[in-house]
Amino acid sequence: MHVSSPSKWFRHVGPLLLLTSLASHAATDGESIMQKGGANPAAMPCISCHAPDGKGMAAAGFPRLAGLPAAYIAKQLHDFKAGLRLNPVMQPIASALTAEEVDAVAAAYAARPRVNVAPQPVGTPAEGSGAWIALRGAWDRSIPECTLCHGPSGIGMDPSFPPLAGQGAVYLENQLKAWAGAPAVKAKGKTKAVAAVAPTRRNDPNGLMQHIAASLTATEMKAVAEYFGSLGDSSEPFDDTQHRLR
Numbered sequence: 001m002h003v004s005s006p007s008k009w010f011r012h013v014g015p016l017l018l019l020t021s022l023a024s025h026a027a028t029d030g031e032s033i034m035q036k037g038g039a040n041p042a043a044m045p046c047i048s049c050h051a052p053d054g055k056g057m058a059a060a061g062f063p064r065l066a067g068l069p070a071a072y073i074a075k076q077l078h079d080f081k082a083g084l085r086l087n088p089v090m091q092p093i094a095s096a097l098t099a100e101e102v103d104a105v106a107a108a109y110a111a112r113p114r115v116n117v118a119p120q121p122v123g124t125p126a127e128g129s130g131a132w133i134a135l136r137g138a139w140d141r142s143i144p145e146c147t148l149c150h151g152p153s154g155i156g157m158d159p160s161f162p163p164l165a166g167q168g169a170v171y172l173e174n175q176l177k178a179w180a181g182a183p184a185v186k187a188k189g190k191t192k193a194v195a196a197v198a199p200t201r202r203n204d205p206n207g208l209m210q211h212i213a214a215s216l217t218a219t220e221m222k223a224v225a226e227y228f229g230s231l232g233d234s235s236e237p238f239d240d241t242q243h244r245l246r
């Protein structure tokens, strides 16, 4: 292309500049990141794992993002980037998002419908069951009830406490294991020694969740994950004042 004058130059390049500025605008549109991914191709479309409605894929351990607090989502993406939360799938994706894209996609997911918990039977849960841990904790081991921080029925509390209701049981249990890690087991008789597993999630403020996860037994982790995994999603309109389980 032969460029002879500034005005002619603009006639050729102007529309191109306009197009690139539109494209970069589109990349910071949260909805577009969900559907098509970020500007860097390594930031794959979120919908392929977190589902088109953002409710995740419970059986695969892909969490729900729809209706989670924006600040919580953005924090997780920064924590994956910083290596405070280790995950082979999400770390490269989060690292490929710009800070602007993180904010945009977090805001777009937060604007989706929150989990809507179906009414629960009122009654005393069986001692030691998942519901018992969730609603009463195990104070003899300094384990508070989960609903103390995660809101009534585990619906979450903006901005820092994510919902547990509406998340898949597999994902919830994985997170508890990630915080707890596992101590080494010495060889005894015919059993082989098992090496310690370091926690892979180390991003909770003041080690709140690390302490709780490490204090739960494997059976309790599974039971409480299954309890919250079995709550929600009801089709009733969301009622922010609900305190059905308290």
Ligand code: HEC
Binding pocket: 033, 034, 037, 038, 043, 044, 045, 046, 047, 048, 049, 050, 061, 062, 063, 064, 065, 073, 074, 076, 077, 086, 087, 089, 090, 093, 097, 105, 162, 171, 174, 175
């Ligand atoms: C290839 C599958 C895949 C894709 C694509 C994907 N994710 Fe994920 N995502 C996962 C998995 C698996 C986890 C759970 C990781 C774990 O167990 O710690 C996760 C976890 C997350 C979490 C943590 C949720 C929580 O409750 O703490 C956020 C936030 C997240 N992803 C955001 C995104 C965004 C935004 C995109 C699109 C830019 C995206 N993901 C694309 C698989 C994926």
Ligand code: HEC
Binding pocket: 063, 075, 133, 134, 143, 144, 145, 146, 147, 148, 149, 150, 160, 161, 162, 163, 164, 167, 172, 173, 175, 176, 203, 204, 205, 208, 209, 212, 224, 225
């Ligand atoms: C003292 C407050 C507190 C209590 C009590 C508490 N949590 Fe949490 N929990 C948190 C905070 C804060 C986070 C978010 C940490 C972060 O920023 O990643 C969290 C996150 C989680 C997550 C990760 C959710 C996600 O989307 O990745 C799970 C799972 C969880 N908590 C389970 C439980 C269970 C089960 C109990 C009860 C046995 C419980 N929590 C009690 C404060 C609490």
